[in-house]
Amino acid sequence: MTMRMTGLFAGIGGIELGFKQGLGDNIETDLLCENWPEAQTVLRRQFPNAELHSDVTDLPSLPGNVDILSAGFPCTDLSQAGRTAGITGEQSGLVVHLFKLLNQHRDKGLTLPTLIIENVPNMLSLDKGTAMHFLTSELESLGYAWAYRVVDSRFTGVPQRRRRVILVASNELDPKRVLFADETGGRSDSDYAMDAFGFYWTEGRGGLGWAPDAVPTLKGGSGLGIASPPAVWVPSEEDPVRAFVTPTVSDMESLQGFPRGWTDFDYGLPPARTRGARGKMVGNAVTTRVAAWVAGRIGNPGDVVCPTVDWGQAKRWPNAAAGFDGTRERIEASEFPVLAPYEHLLEHIDVSTAPNLSARAIAGFHSRLQQGNLGWHPGFREAVAQAEDAHLLGNALGKVNK
Template sequence: MTSTGSMVGLFAGIGGLELGLREHGWNTELLCEIDPGAQAVLRTRFTDVPVHSDVTKLRSLPQDIELVAAGFPCQDLSQAGRTAGITGSRSGLVDEVFRLVKRKKGPRWLLIENVPFMLQLGRGAAMRHITDALEDLGYTWAYRVVDARAFGLPQRRQRVLMLASRTEDPRAVLFGEDAGERPVDDHADFPCGFYWTEGTRGLGWAVNAVPTLKGGSSVGIASPPAVRLPSGEIVTPGLIDAERLQGFDPDWTAPAALVPGLRNSHRWKLVGNAVSVRMASWVGRRLLESGDYERGIETPMKPGDAWPVAAWGSNRQAFRVHTSTWPVQEPYEDLSGFLEDTRLLSARATAGFLKRTRMGNLRFVPGFIDDVESHLDRMGGFPEAAA
């Protein structure tokens, strides 16, 4: 493929952004990632690309870089993390991105990815910090919350894609397509994903999809979601399915298992924190095809307004863009045909989930709790020590 341009991947994880952009001609010249397991994956999958371990010690970027991609750490932003905010020890590292791109002849494009909760955190303070920093550097910015299901993957995973440039119009890239959400399938006819680790205040219920894959618990224990099949059986996806749900080839993270001292559960963390490859590929295609921006319905934002699903701005003025989280509707892979690597949810996990549902006030779709109870009976009944 003809090269589109050279890029750098900061906080590269296992290379989701870089892999998706590579499909449209972007050549990665440098990767930066501190996690030893992720480093092993990057060195195996991007064999000719140098991997730097610490963004705070990276003095400068290679010359003639046209795009910098940065899926900066979300642990201080996500609802599953500590929510310490944009100045937390992990998520505050986004300022290192601004340090590296501040030179006058910096990259043509800056692509930032993170969790939607960053829009709400601190009543919008995290986003204001980022947009102010970009504008101080002379960038026009745009962002859009995008759902991975739009690209055919049966995982309900929303992420903020933010694109900024000093010379180009990011609006044409992010807002030029809008297909709208596909109709919701009937929960009785399709597999439904949920978090078996919850049950009192939340469920993560997703019809014909799994809820957002997570990086695991704070103590490093893998916690894949569960799936209620139309038969009533309850299963959990295996690691291979999790990799595929993120758009990677099976065993993409296998090199991490060879790192001394890392448990296999660390691979779950790497997959849960990864960027969807298909989502990144869509950005890569739009960078090639976007053309001129046709201004649609926009509303000026006032100071203190909540950050919407999509917006753009420059020079301390921001505009709400009325669009959906589904820019396209790629052919959808039904969850029933997608899953290939599953195991039955254990009796202990099932019993623990049932106990939590009885402690809370959640409402469930008809028949769901009956299916859970029947699954527990088939697994041998309520164990003495439930989760």
């Protein structure tokens, strides 16, 4: 039987594409809701058979036959990189409309869909767990059992260290049999090559997001408010300038599990703004292979293999838990439920064509790096200094040649 899917806060359809990757012809997307015009363009092209609605606040109802409801509601007010206003923030507070729609659905006597929520791990600790208390209380008031797990996208094989909370709620299947039927304990360091390192070039005094053989989390903005992808250091590169490159939008799509070109459309914008919009959309998306793993387990639930442990007294919600009707269980689970074959970073980024960091970017990063106590991987600081010198020399020679 084909399941019917609806996506709220759909972005560019990462969850929906992931479910298609995981379930094939056994899933169809009927309705998508997204208010960003550029993302709407992507959804129209990539999901031509789905009804598209622009505003969750005035969506009249859910489809009557919906089986799976995804809701990757905005993390703007929950993310450490955002405003951290909490679940009541202007953007993240839109999740209340999700529960309004679910209550309307139940009041019509319709079967509630299985719910998939994705968000940032910061939601577990923000405001002493207020966001999670709100979400789980609302779910239980609808009769849902729920479970969530923090996962790292590298478990799917993509070289992006992206940690996200995946929450599954259902009144038909046990969410624990979806999220806790797989466990590996984590990846071995031997899985990672030492030929490329990802980092945030917009930082320096604070955390670099350092990641061997991976990029840190792709995101729509940065600590400096610059919408930009992270950088990659390739130590073997002989040209100091070319040793520091950034993934293209196509590379970012690949690092998120999308086919290359998923967002490559005419948005009626200048080229630079188009690249910026595409990068932001991809950075805000859900890694499709994470959704595919969830979809596979919804289609084929397994026996729970992760043990229940004492909840403890910590104010922060644990990285994995489950609950129903007022009870809560802390689950001992790693962020790597399965270990798909690892795809190395330089398999996703073509260093020969990737743009290098500009002279201004390298100079600003080097200045901030010298003011902090980070970036001490052998040879890294020296390579940054050499890149800055090479840029300066190139600029000087260019002026002379003029």
